[in-house]
Amino acid sequence: MEIRSLQESLAAEVVDLSLWQDISEADIARLREAWQRFPVLVIRRQALSEGELTRFSKHFGPLAIVIKTALQNTGPSEVSYVTNLRDGLGEPLGGLSYGEVAWHTDQAYRLNPATGAVLYAAEVPENAGRTSFNNLYLAWENLPGNLKAAVEGREGVYSYHQRMYVGMKEAFSRDKPFTPELMKQTPDVVHPLTLKNPLTGRTSLYFDVSTLTHIVGLSDEDSQELIDAVGPHVQRDAYVYTHTWQPGDVVMWDNGCLLHRREPFDPRLMRLMKRTTIHLPPERHCVPAGRLA
Numbered sequence: 001m002e003i004r005s006l007q008e009s010l011a012a013e014v015v016d017l018s019l020w021q022d023i024s025e026a027d028i029a030r031l032r033e034a035w036q037r038f039p040v041l042v043i044r045r046q047a048l049s050e051g052e053l054t055r056f057s058k059h060f061g062p063l064a065i066v067i068k069t070a071l072q073n074t075g076p077s078e079v080s081y082v083t084n085l086r087d088g089l090g091e092p093l094g095g096l097s098y099g100e101v102a103w104h105t106d107q108a109y110r111l112n113p114a115t116g117a118v119l120y121a122a123e124v125p126e127n128a129g130r131t132s133f134n135n136l137y138l139a140w141e142n143l144p145g146n147l148k149a150a151v152e153g154r155e156g157v158y159s160y161h162q163r164m165y166v167g168m169k170e171a172f173s174r175d176k177p178f179t180p181e182l183m184k185q186t187p188d189v190v191h192p193l194t195l196k197n198p199l200t201g202r203t204s205l206y207f208d209v210s211t212l213t214h215i216v217g218l219s220d221e222d223s224q225e226l227i228d229a230v231g232p233h234v235q236r237d238a239y240v241y242t243h244t245w246q247p248g249d250v251v252m253w254d255n256g257c258l259l260h261r262r263e264p265f266d267p268r269l270m271r272l273m274k275r276t277t278i279h280l281p282p283e284r285h286c287v288p289a290g291r292l293a
């Protein structure tokens with residue numbers, strides 16, 4: 001197994017590793033260590049069953065369980081689909097379809113977000129539907145002093161309603177609608193706007209522009225002003241790695257220190273990604289501990 005930098009401090013490719021085989025403790029330790037230095041890890045040319053994808057993902061923390069309908073995949077309950085494919089009745093087989101998925105960090109609207117994500121490309125259109133990742137350690141380190149001072153020690157209110165109907169509206173527009181009961185189970189939560197990596201001490205912004213509605217303790221006007229001022233800094237090309245997918249790619253990323261976005265693609269093309277979501281241990285990763293708003 002070899003780890004090759006794709007982009008300094010952001011993305012690396014792991015080569016000579018077969019995820020369907022048993023992986024030695026030593027290699028798992030190296031992967032965990034590499035994930036600290038590179039919040040995006042790419043492992044190409046994999047051919048994985050859903051059980052193998054699940055088994056690999058569990059090396060990094062307990063997996064989130066996905067609530068599925070009878071029509072969705074019947075495999076392990078830890079695997080969900082990100083896809084524009086539909087079943088014979090025209091029902092979506094998964095989520096996020098083919099539209100643009102705007103910059104966001106997964107699960108910021110949750111009290112205890114599961115911040116590790118593993119996406120396995122089963123079927124992808126060539127050179128389309130690329131996914132980009134933005135490094136929020138670098139965004140924090142390069143933030144102008146006045147904005148740093150305005151953000152430091154502050155908390156933000158995150159709303160699922162905002163994400164679904166404003167920030168990521170395009171991505172969600174073709175998904176099955178959320179029921180009012182599920183909406184009630186996702187009340188607004190508060191998270192700090194910066195997180196500290198417990199191993200390196202490095203600070204990352206935690207600033208999800210798609211889901212943030214308010215900065216705690218500021219007037220509506222001042223809140224919006226601060227969100228608008230920081231927004232461009234978390235979406236700067238300088239800190240971005242863009243992944244062009246090939247079938248068999250596995251990309252794992254740490255949502256505690258990244259934003260990501262996906263480009264839209266032609267709805268006539270097929271894209272099927274299988275996904276696991278990991279509760280990354282807060283002793284090793286930037287993990288927000290929220291409270292209700």
Ligand SMILES: O=C(O)CCC(=O)C(=O)O
Nearest residue numbers: 082096101106131262275
């Ligand atoms: O479709 C993609 O490439 C990424 C979608 C996404 O935002 C996710 O799986 O969290």
Ligand SMILES: [Fe+2]
Nearest residue numbers: 104105106260
């Ligand atoms: Fe996402």
